[in-house]
Amino acid sequence: MATTTLRPRSTSMGSSTRAGRRSHPIARWLKYGGPVRFLFILPTLLVFGLFAWWPIVRSLGISLQQTNFVTTRWVGLENFTRVFADPLLGTATVNTIWFAALALVIGFPVPLLLAVAVSEMRRARGIASVLAYMPVILPPVVATLLWKAFYDPSSTGLFNSIFGSVGMDPIPWLNNGDLAMPAIVVQATWASFGTATIIYLASLMSIGPELYEAAEVDGAGFFRRIWHITLPQLRSVILVLVLLQIIGTLQVFAEPFIMTGGGPENRTVTILMLIYRYAFISGDYGRATALSLLLAVALTLVSLIYLRLTKKWSSS
Template sequence: MTRRWLGWLYAGPALLVLAIFFVVPVLAALLLSVTDYDLYAIASIHNLRFVGLRNYADLLSNPLFWQALWNTVYFVVVGVPLSLAASLGGAVLVHSKVARFKGFFRTAYFAPSITTVVAVAVIWRYLLHTRYGLINYLLSMLHIAPIDWLGDPHWSMPAIILFAVWKNFGYNLVILLAALGTIPADLYEAAELDGAGAFAQFRHITLPGIRGTLGFVGLLTMAGYFQLFAEPYVMTQGGPAQSTLSVLYLLYDEGFKWWNLGRASAVAFVLFLLMYATALLQHRWTREHRP
């Protein structure tokens, strides 16, 4: 083996695995989405037919798809800004000069983000229980009537968003905290001498200083939130009245419950396009609002 090819020996195994288990399946998904691959085709490949864009057309005329799309967009559009705002607020608190035990708080806040979604969803299902749940108990102290969080189609998505904000709070917080640490302290000192208040300092020093990281964190969170699945699978099973059925949940049902792999592949590509378009939009927005 000459030195020239040594790099391939190091990179080869990983690249081979990626090619076989990622690149080939992605290309195959594109092909699959223009066929009627279903249970009959699994039985015998001779039953497979090319259907062109029919899967996509069917999808666009399927009310369930629009419901899943709407639910997912609802989760992303409400959940991502809430998540970012909560994490940024927390990061500013921990970063504060007067905060004590920073290491402890950082760890305490981060803990939920490493937990298994299924396991913590089970806890939240109990917290959100209509009759015995702690959240309704606390609300009753404020004279608010019990809310059927997971059984009322109006409240099921807000409940899942609340859970997601709790779960992802610490991860984004730690990344934003690192960004806050890169802002020179003398900027704040100068602003203070000029008589700028806390809010003015936040708007004119903190926000511009972490803009890049905030965009990056937003992108990551958005990508994650578009892949909503385990939360509704455990907490609501997509219900009530399909109010928490996400695009990925639809893909799972189509693909692995009904074995319509052709149609499910079309769902996969629509999800991909959706994520890609949103990322591009967000990227452009971050660039245009650069100071």
């Protein structure tokens, strides 16, 4: 089917090349619908130009400037120097990596296992999928505020009431430096696992039943089927989702910003929160942009390393 669609197109391109040898390029461009083609891509060009490419170019400039948006002064690499001189940068970096690692440990298996469980269900699979996706429907700020209330450190907080009913003392949750980040990760996982579950589920549904039937005939049990059929069949989806999760979690902002404000004692300050503080608390857009660019470079490197490490697996 694909071959039959491509053939005429290939022929057409070949004839245009031949025509090109005989006419002026502009005439050729006009003959083959140049202006019309341009009109089709114009909206995309405008949207990307104004809201993606131009801000990127502008941010490169701002990272080398000191600006109050009225007057601007070029300062070279001073903004980058000041970013590296900030003692909070190390704390924020460690916190961000800690969040991403915890999110991977907690957040990676949950949607995968849930998707496998749902796919094995004979009945009510639709309801289970809807329930799994439900938290994603809640606006993120609302969901985060809800969990902030759940984590109320007093004995009347939701979680503490539940644990209190079995005789446990109130837990300070977000007020405890060691517990705050894991608590935020649990909330973030709850809020986002629905999307990954649905994607895994869709991939699982596309795995041919004959593979499982053949495995069953060969005497493979539930876990062997998962290991030898399900996971290999899902590997490309898993690779993409894990990469997206790593990139997403390294940019965590809303959850710690709303739940702890970076506390206690900066234990939940993340890199994006630091960027926010530079820009909106200190009004230092140069330094904020410099750190944003450094983060972008770091994320690119992380992605490249990840792709390199998983190259063998993804192509096998």
